[in-house]
Amino acid sequence: MAQTSPESFMKPRAMPLTAQLLIFHVHLLVANVIGQKCHYQVENANADVAASPGQTSCLIQQRADTGKAVIEPKESPFSPAQWQCISQYGASVDADLPGFARRLEQRRFGGTGKASADGSVILGAGFGTTATRSLAAFARQLGLAVHHCKQGKREDIPEFWMRLLNITSMQHPNGLDGCLSTVDAMNFSEAFDQGNDLLLDTPMAEHFLDFYAVSPQSKVILTNRNAVDWVKARLQWDETMAAPLHSPCGMKLAPMTPETAKRLYEAHNRLVRCIVPAEKLTEINVFDGSPLDVPALSDFLGKGRPEFPPLFPRVSDQRWGDEAKQDFAICITGQIRRLELKTKVERLVRPLMERNFRVVVALVLDPRATASYIHRGSGEEFDDFVVVDGNFSSLQQAAEMFPSGITLLGDAFIPRDYPVDARYAEDLYSQSPEMGFEYAGHRAQSHMRQWEALERCGQLLISPVSHANYTLRLRDDSAILEPFVPRLDLLDESGVYAPACSSFGGVNDKFALIVGRGIARHYFALSLDMVRHRFDEIHQLMVSSVPRRCNPEHALKIMFDLSQTKIKTLEPDNVPVVPSKNLRRDGKTYQCIYTLNDDYNDCIPERSRVRITDIQGGFSVRKTGSTRARPDFLCEGTELGF
Known part of the structure; x- marks a missing residue:
């Protein structure tokens, strides 16, 4: 057209x-x-x-x-x-x-809508490709309802927005006069009756005056970036995008000279700064290198200043959705003080990027300074080595490890600590009575937190990518032993893939590779929901099993069976992922893999075992006085540097 x-x-x-x-x-x-x-x-x-x-x-x-x-x-x-x-x-x-x-x-701003004194809905005045998707993800993370043009499939866009989007992007049959008359006849108040707290992106920015006319008491967020960079990025995204103009009525960006587009973009931003009172306007530029005051932004959005601020999402400009055939999400849950990132970035994230996967990483980590351990906790000694925490103390510090070009989400996860069914603690106690009931209760609470963290990770991954084709679930201390890009020829159908080396069909609470967007959505919501609302069934099946096994792996396997979730297994060579610990001696820290447990030991790919012990001068560590033939740990020979 x-x-x-x-x-x-x-x-x-x-x-x-x-x-x-x-x-x-x-x-x-x-x-x-x-x-x-x-x-x-x-x-x-x-x-x-x-x-x-x-x-x-x-x-x-x-x-x-x-x-x-x-x-x-x-x-x-x-x-x-x-x-x-x-x-x-x-x-x-x-x-x-x-x-x-x-x-x-000649315009009738707001169309047939009426000005409201409410002002509870926040308006986003920035054009697309200025971090509007990052802002949308952040606001949703805080619990706000957000309208964003790229939030879903075209058929899912509400009728009002679809109509305005068409007016913005296409020429009217009766030309410019017909287009503007159509805009004047729209009721822009409709946009404020759909339950949203924040309106963003196209066609919001292109009709900012219309929305502001019917909600003049609204707070406004102007997402911004260097105008020249914006024009380049916008054209790379889609040459058919509307011009940076109020009521463009089908005028496109592409035919304009870059200088013209730059001037129009800057004129729009000057308009917003001029017309909105300073106390109701905040401006965000995540591209200029200056730090973003996340607590202040949270406060502006009506959510107060959090003690532990989340990351402001870093959403890649790459396309996501049905047209993205190789998008890969990585969910990392646990505690910031136990976090291992070196191998995750070097042996997983970067290889995926090199193979042209679109990568999104979601960190759901408890930010508190004191780490909690069930086994082999900080301070425990093995020979003349001592277990120590990791070297991260904040999400912001962890974010610096990740390369640009990925989508990065980070939640400072303080668990709600849902009540634990007393029968679950009793089940765990029956499995290891020598550890005492207090230990069993602490372990049960830890499992509830893990399942709650999974639910939170699923909530984050809904925005901005609506889940990925491939999703890898990892724990904070998981180490990637070799460069790892999953073999797609082994992932021949949707489902949950687990390591064949572990008990319970490979199902465990440390690793899962999920194929399919719908399966990922189901996986992240499953465990917490079932343990809170269907524990009677889980309990009966656990205690009636022969032999009786009461642990989180068995509980999760039962949940999958009850929900008819398909589980497939992968051999260790195709899943080089195991839990790790940091062991320190003489001020030097090494990454080590626990091998005393059969499941842990069997999950180490043979080539990784050879590399650690023979090629790089790795070494083994055993607890003082141990008479077992197998050592407690195999350790990399290279220092970690902290």
Whole structure:
């Protein structure tokens, strides 16, 4: 379909250019003669003070188009100074699109909607490709309901937004006049009746004045970046995107010169800064290298200043969705003080990127300073080595480890600590009575936290990617022993893939490779929901099993069976992932793998065992006084550097 051209703003279709110019100059002459007093009133108006009837009448008299009836003062949603902002915006755009200012003055901002004093819905005034998806993910992470153009499939977009999106991106059959008349006939108040707390992205930014007209008390967030960089990024994303213009009516970005697009983009941002009171405006630029005040942004969004702030999401500009055939999500749950990242980044994230996967990483980590361990905790000694925590103390510190080009989400996860069914603690106690009931209760609570963290990870991955084709679930202390890119030829159907080396069909609470978006959504929501609402069934099946086995692996296997989730297994060579510990001696820290447990030992790929023990000067560690033939740990020979 043909697009609106810059020339479309120059003249109404039915009037010759010479006649337009004659009328326009006569209008200016009359306005100049009779409007001196009005000009004084307009110049001295205050943007955050509502227009008086006299000021509004003067302003509209001064700016009215001769071909249109004068708008009554009650119909103007803006103060005189805000009209000045609009006038300045129109004049700056006129330099590139002659006639645009006159078209703007003829608009009925807000359409048929009515101005509301509510202001509870926050408006995003930034164009797409300025981190609007990152902001949407952040707001959803805080619990806000968000409308964003890229939130789902086209058919899932609400009717109001779909209609406005079509008006924004396509030429109207009756040209520019028809398009603007259609916009004027829309009820922009409809957008505020759909349960959203934040409105973002196209076509919100392209019609900012319309939304602001019906919600003038709203707070506004302007996402921004260098204008030249924005034009380049926008064209790389999609050359058919609308021009950075108010009510573009099908005018596209691509035919414009970069200089024109840059000026229009900057004019829009000046308009927003001018028309919105400073106390109700916050501006975000995540591209200029300056730190973002996440607690302040959270407060602006109405969620207060958290003690442990989450990461502001870093959402890649790469496309996500049905057209992305190799998108790969990695969910890491646990505690920040136990976090291992070196092998995850070097042997998993980077190899995936090199193979052209689109990578998203979600960190769901307890940020508190004291780490909790069930087995082999910090301070425990093995020979002359001692177990120590990892070297991360905040999500922000961990984020620095990840390369650019991925999507990174981070949640400072403080568990709600849902009540544990007493029978589960009793089941765990029956398995290891020598450890005592207090130990069993602590272990049961730890499992509940793990399952709660899984649910939280699933919530994060809904935005911005609506889950991935492939999803890898890892624990905080999981180590990647070899460069790891899953063999897609082994993942021949949707389901959950587990290591064949472990008991219970490989099902465990440390690792899962999930194929299929729907399966991923189901996997992350499954365990917490079932243990809270269907524990009777889980308990009966656990205690009636022969031999009786009461542990989280068996519980999870039962949950999968009850939900008819398909489980397939992969050999250790195809899943080089095992839990690790940090062992320190003489001020030097090494990454070590626990081998005393049969399941742990059997899950080590043979090539990794050879590499650790023979090639890099690795070594083994055993607990003092141990008489077992197998050592407790195999350790990499290279220091970790902390």
